[in-house]
Amino acid sequence: MSEGSPFDGLFEELAKAIVGKKDVIEKVLVSFLAQGHLLIEDYPGMAKTLLASSFAAALDLEFKRIQFTPDLLPQDITGGYYWDVKSGEFKLRKGPIFTNILLADEINRAPPKTQSALLEAMQERQVTIEGNTIPLNEPFMVIATLNPIEYEGTYPLPEAQLDRFIIKTRMGYPDPAEERLILRKRIERRSDKPKINKVLGRDQILAMQRKVEDVYVDDAILDYIVRIASMTREAKEAEVGVSPRGSEALLKASRALALIRGRDYVIPDDVKELAIPVLAHRLVLRVESVVRGSTAEEIIRHVLEKVEVPRGFRG
Numbered sequence: 001m002s003e004g005s006p007f008d009g010l011f012e013e014l015a016k017a018i019v020g021k022k023d024v025i026e027k028v029l030v031s032f033l034a035q036g037h038l039l040i041e042d043y044p045g046m047a048k049t050l051l052a053s054s055f056a057a058a059l060d061l062e063f064k065r066i067q068f069t070p071d072l073l074p075q076d077i078t079g080g081y082y083w084d085v086k087s088g089e090f091k092l093r094k095g096p097i098f099t100n101i102l103l104a105d106e107i108n109r110a111p112p113k114t115q116s117a118l119l120e121a122m123q124e125r126q127v128t129i130e131g132n133t134i135p136l137n138e139p140f141m142v143i144a145t146l147n148p149i150e151y152e153g154t155y156p157l158p159e160a161q162l163d164r165f166i167i168k169t170r171m172g173y174p175d176p177a178e179e180r181l182i183l184r185k186r187i188e189r190r191s192d193k194p195k196i197n198k199v200l201g202r203d204q205i206l207a208m209q210r211k212v213e214d215v216y217v218d219d220a221i222l223d224y225i226v227r228i229a230s231m232t233r234e235a236k237e238a239e240v241g242v243s244p245r246g247s248e249a250l251l252k253a254s255r256a257l258a259l260i261r262g263r264d265y266v267i268p269d270d271v272k273e274l275a276i277p278v279l280a281h282r283l284v285l286r287v288e289s290v291v292r293g294s295t296a297e298e299i300i301r302h303v304l305e306k307v308e309v310p311r312g313f314r315g
Contacts, residue, residue: 006208007260009199010058017054017194018047019185020178026260027169027277028055032141032205033212033256036166036249037122039107039281041146046171050194052103052143057196059205061100061139068110074117078127092129097121100137100202104144108154115161118142122164139206159240159284166249167274168281208259215255216265220310224271225250231303232283237294240284250278268309276300 007029014025028051031038040048049065056063066077079095096102097118107115121127125136144165146157162168174182189195200208225247233241254270261270280296 006200013058013197013199014051014054016185017196018051019182020174021047021051021171024051024169024171025055026257027167028052028143029260030253030256030274031167032139033209033259034166034249034252035139035141035209035212036252037142037144037164039144039146039162039165039168040171041148041168042171043149044147046173048143048145048171049103049105051171052101054194054196055143056101058199059100060198060201061205062137063101063103064096064099065103065105066096067105068107068114070109070111072110072114074114077114077117078121078129080129092134097127098137100139100141102140102142104142106147106154107144108146108157111155112158115155115157119161119164122161139202139209159282162281163243163245165281166253167277169277212252212255212259214264215258217251217255218265218310221254221266221268221271222251224268224307224310225254227307228271228275228279228300228303231307232279232299235283235299235303237285237289237299238283238296239286242279242282246279246282250274253278272304272309275304 010029011022011025015022018025028038032055040051042048052065053063066072075095077095077097079093079098081090082093083089084091104118107118117127121136121140122142125138125140126133127136128134142165147154173179185194186192228250229242229244229247232238235241250271253274254266257270257274258264258266276297280300283296283299285294285296285299
């Protein structure tokens, strides 16, 4: 992030709530500016909910949270029509998906039918209720969480839904100094919930999302992205490599990161920095590769080592 960036104030404000996780905050912002969605896989108590609610507050956006459970129904997410006795007609009761920032907490606890209720919203930014198509609010972003240690009563996310998340990341434990600062901040504010002030407004953030589309991408960068994606399809450890949607996601995320860093053009380092969080969750590994302990992150890392970095592009 360059000095004097319009995002400086946002990072400073979120630091009130989230200590020492600038890289994670940046991935949230990248996902948001690229008009994508974010998946966070981490243990309970790592401030995932606090991150999502604080991000929404700093941008003055509406925030809602859904706790996914095995008995959650699709209409609990989208809403539905009900008969209004007074007016004598059916009226729409909108579900929590009609918001700006939606936290889908422990998304894998709900059955596939309920998970699929998010697919149309995440891809098309609309929901269909009893044949009626209703557009969602703008901007709209899903931040979903996964608990990596509890598998009883959970349903694996299908590849089609994983592919809708532009980035998958982790919060990670704070180091001792950061954890001490977390405790100090809690004492000083005398409340569990930090006060987050508005930094950017809705119109400003929508304008910045549009500005991402103006970030220049040289043909050499496009070739670099394509070579990375192609090599994942050739990896012997992978059953399924990165799809063209994954390549497009890496392009969009790289443009958003360039904007955050104060540039109007993408450089190879943008692509390299985001390749693992954007692409790794899109790979499907062979069973024997999983048994041997191979990971999608290792495969992407190996691909980045093998693919030649472009030279002679703008920047």
